[in-house]
Structure formats: structure tokens, C-alpha cells
Amino acid sequence: MRVPVRSSIQEIEEYKPGKLVKGALKLSSNEHPLGPSPKVIREIVKSIEEEELKLSKYPWEKNEAELRNEILRYVSVSASASARMKKDNIVLGAGVDGVLDTLVKIFIANGDEALIPVPTFSLYESLVKIAGGVPRYVKRKRGFSIPVEELISSCNKKTKLIFISSPNNPTGNCIPEDELRLIIESVDAMIIIDEAYVEFADSSLVNLVTEYENAVVVRTFSKAFGLAGLRIGYGIIPEWLTSAYKKILIPFSVNSIAIKAAIASLRDHEYLRKTVELVKQERAFLTENLQRVFKVYPSKANFVLVDVSPAKSSEVYAELMKRGIIVRDCSSFRGAGDSFIRVTVGTREQNELVVEALMGK
Ligand SMILES: Cc1ncc(COP(=O)(O)O)c(C=O)c1O
Structure with a gap:
């Protein structure tokens, strides 16, 4: 006999990751154009070979504490001088996804609501639904800024969370x-x-966590540090929330290799600097070239949003796919319509292929 799946689960759409086709140029998941720092890879290999990582053991608290200290140092550089943070403000998770999952479980019970300005990252609504909550959507304005007054007035007693991707x-x-x-x-x-993409922006909002009790920032090693495959992210949360977070987080959900790699990544300042420089330079290259034909939205991330109208995004996606280039057809984003594609910033060589393919259309 099959036991019925909770009804709220039946309504949830499966998360569709960016496609991976052998030999194709994948610019659909906002990954690092070069991969992690070679120093990080050497560090991982060395510590596995020397058994320093002890893979037969569960991840060590000590290593986790070291990473939280390292993150604290990293975050404090971008936070304003008045922002005083402690190690207890830093929590870890299996990617931002894991941190978000934990936060949603803390705040959303059956019937609670969450506000989501759309279009945005689709996982927010799925997590709220999984927890038995009700996502409510506020449409972003033209140019995609958030209608602040409307968002505020949409809140009611049941509204527990507001998701803002920035x-x-x-x-x-x-x-x-x-x-x-x-x-x-x-x-x-x-x-x-x-703040999954904050390294590619000019400023962070992280100091707000120390000023307000109802703000958290979540960040990742998947984008600017190139560790998407290791699944590691972190949250900067007010201290009063740390205990609840620790209770809800699945034990050992952050693995030993990811912890080691994240520490090494934060110590390789030069690689991060080069990554950010490359992405900003190539983002400008893509934007300048594509906007000769399309509307390209100014981006602070490692991707650009392109309006391909009057063509349909699905047609352009299929056309590029035929040429071995995978971009993201944004029609799957709630509230995005059917004329946007999202292109991850690649290397100059990769970006030239994208420009050539799109402009040659
Ligand atoms: C806004 C946003 N948040 C979170 C994530 C997921 O990040 P992670 O790999 O850390 O789970 C993504 C991934 O594309 C994203 O775009």
C-alpha cells in the first residue's frame, strides 16, 4: 500500500538545476568561470592523503569552529566599524540552500506566510510550501526594484518571513x-x-544583522569561491537565533572536505580578488556587446539578464542550445514572463561565443 504524500508536497515543483550536457558550454547556473583556487585543491588533496581530514570520522567541531572564525574575520572586513560580530553570529549549512532550509523550518509552521518579491530564486517558495506555509508574492517594479510600500502593507499577523535576494x-x-x-x-x-552573489557587488548589507533583531544574511562558497559541488554556505544571524538554528540544522550536514576547502578559500585573498576582477570586467564586456541589440539589465552579480523580445526566451534558449551554449530560460521564474534569458558571465573566450551566437541571430 502506498502511503499518501502530504498534500502540500504534491503542489511543489521539482527544482530544475541548470542543464549539464557533455561538451556544451554551461552558462546556466552562475558557477565560477575557472573553478576553485588551485591552492584550495592542493590543500584538500594533501589533507586527504595525509589523513589529516580523517574521512572515516564525522566532521570535527574544531574545524567547524575554525571556519566560523575565518568567516567572522572575512565578514568583518566588509561590515562597518560599528558592526560588532562574534563567532556565535556565524552558522553553517550545506550551501545557502541548507541555511535557508534551516531558517524556514525555524519560522514557518502550518499556515504561516512568507512574502517573496518576484521574480527571484525559486527555492524560497518551495521551502515555505514544504514547511506547510503559504508563499505570497509581490511583483517587482519595472527595472525590478522592490515596491517597498506595497511589500510592507502586504504583511499581516501571519507573515513570518520576507525573502530579499541582493x-x-x-x-x-x-x-x-x-x-x-x-x-x-x-x-x-x-x-x-x-547575498549569494555579494562578492560581485560593491557593498554588503551584513552590518544590518548587528543593528536589528529581525534580519539575517545568508551567503555561499558556491559562487565567488567556486565550491558549488561541495555544498557549503553560511548565515550571519543575530545571537538570539543561534540556539534555535543549532537545534534544527541536520547534524553534520556540512562535510569535512567542504569545511577544509572553505577555510583555504578564505585565506587565498589573491584568488578572490582576481575572480571578482575577472567577473566584473567580463560582465561589462557581455553587457556592452549584447546591449547593442537587446535590453540588458545592469547586474551586480556574475550573470546578466537579457530581454530577447520580440523573440521568446524558449526559442532563444533552444537556438543557443543547438550551438552548444546553455543559458537559463527565465520563463520558469515566477513573474518573469517569457522574454528573458539569464547568462552566467564566463571567460572572455566563452563570452565571445555567447555574443557571436546571440548577435548572429
Ligand atoms: C539567490 C541564490 N541563493 C542561493 C543559491 C544557492 O546557493 P548554494 O549553492 O549556496 O546553495 C543560489 C544559486 O543559484 C542563488 O541564486
Whole structure:
């Protein structure tokens, strides 16, 4: 006999990751154009060979504490001088996805609501539904800024969470700090600020966590550090929330190799600097070239959003696919319509192929 799956699960769409086709140029998942730092790879291999990592053992608390210290140092550089953070403000997870999963479980019970300005990262709505909550959507304005007043007035007693991706996936824009402060100060909900792409932007909103009790920032090693395959991310959360987070997080969900790699990544400052320089330079190259024909939205992330109208995004996606280039057809993003594609910034050689393919259309 089959036991019925919870009804709320039946409504959830499966997460569709960017396609991977052998031999094709994959620019659909906003991954690092060069991969992780060679120093990080050497460090991982060395520590496995020398059995320093002890893979037969569960991940060590000690290594996790070392990483949280390293993150604290890294985050404090970008936070304003007034922002005083401690190790207890830093929590880990299996990617931002794992951190978000834990946060949603803390705040959303049956019937609770979450507000999501769309279009944005689709996992937010899935996690809310999985927890038995109800996602409610606020459509972003033209140019994709958030309608702040509308968002605030959409809150009610059941609203527990508001998700703000900054820079936003797939639109690439950030929320201005004054707007975010207004939201945080006006609502009784927890604001989750997703800074998965923050390294490619000019500033961070992380200092707000030390100023407000209802703001958290989540970040990842998947993008600027090139460790998407190892699944490691972190949250910067107010201290009062740490104990609940630790109770809910699946034990050992962050693996030993990921912890080691994340520590080594944060110590290779030069590689991060080069990565950011490359992405910013190539983002400008893609934008300048593509905007000769298309509307390209200014991006603070490692991807650009391109309006291919009057063509349909699905047609352009298929056409590029035939040429061995995989981009993201954004019609699957709630509220995005059917004329946007998202292109991950690649190396110059890769970007030239994209420009050639799109302009030759
Ligand atoms: C806005 C946003 N948040 C989170 C993630 C997932 O990050 P992670 O690999 O750390 O789970 C992505 C991945 O594309 C993203 O675009």
C-alpha cells in the first residue's frame, strides 16, 4: 500500500538545476568561470592523503569552529566599524540552500506566510510550501526594484518571513540600504537577505544583522569561491537565533572536505580578488556587446539578464542550445514572463561565443 504524500508536497515543483550536457558550454547556473583556487585543491588533496581530514570520522567541531572564525574575520572586513560580530553570529549549512532550509523550518509552521518579491530564486517558495506555509508574492517594479510600500502593507499577523535576494537572481540588482532598513523597521517578520552573489557587488548589507533583531544574511562558497559541488554556505544571524538554528540544522550536514576547502578559500585573498576582477570586467564586456541589440539589465552579480523580445526566451534558449551554449530560460521564474534569458558571465573566450551566437541571430 502506498502511503499518501502530504498534500502540500504534491503542489511543489521539482527544482530544475541548470542543464549539464557533455561538451556544451554551461552558462546556466552562475558557477565560477575557472573553478576553485588551485591552492584550495592542493590543500584538500594533501589533507586527504595525509589523513589529516580523517574521512572515516564525522566532521570535527574544531574545524567547524575554525571556519566560523575565518568567516567572522572575512565578514568583518566588509561590515562597518560599528558592526560588532562574534563567532556565535556565524552558522553553517550545506550551501545557502541548507541555511535557508534551516531558517524556514525555524519560522514557518502550518499556515504561516512568507512574502517573496518576484521574480527571484525559486527555492524560497518551495521551502515555505514544504514547511506547510503559504508563499505570497509581490511583483517587482519595472527595472525590478522592490515596491517597498506595497511589500510592507502586504504583511499581516501571519507573515513570518520576507525573502530579499541582493543581488537578486535572476535580475542582478541590489536593494538600496535605506529601503531595506525601512522594511526591517516596519514589519514584525524576519527578513532573510540572500547575498549569494555579494562578492560581485560593491557593498554588503551584513552590518544590518548587528543593528536589528529581525534580519539575517545568508551567503555561499558556491559562487565567488567556486565550491558549488561541495555544498557549503553560511548565515550571519543575530545571537538570539543561534540556539534555535543549532537545534534544527541536520547534524553534520556540512562535510569535512567542504569545511577544509572553505577555510583555504578564505585565506587565498589573491584568488578572490582576481575572480571578482575577472567577473566584473567580463560582465561589462557581455553587457556592452549584447546591449547593442537587446535590453540588458545592469547586474551586480556574475550573470546578466537579457530581454530577447520580440523573440521568446524558449526559442532563444533552444537556438543557443543547438550551438552548444546553455543559458537559463527565465520563463520558469515566477513573474518573469517569457522574454528573458539569464547568462552566467564566463571567460572572455566563452563570452565571445555567447555574443557571436546571440548577435548572429
Ligand atoms: C539567490 C541564490 N541563493 C542561493 C543559491 C544557492 O546557493 P548554494 O549553492 O549556496 O546553495 C543560489 C544559486 O543559484 C542563488 O541564486
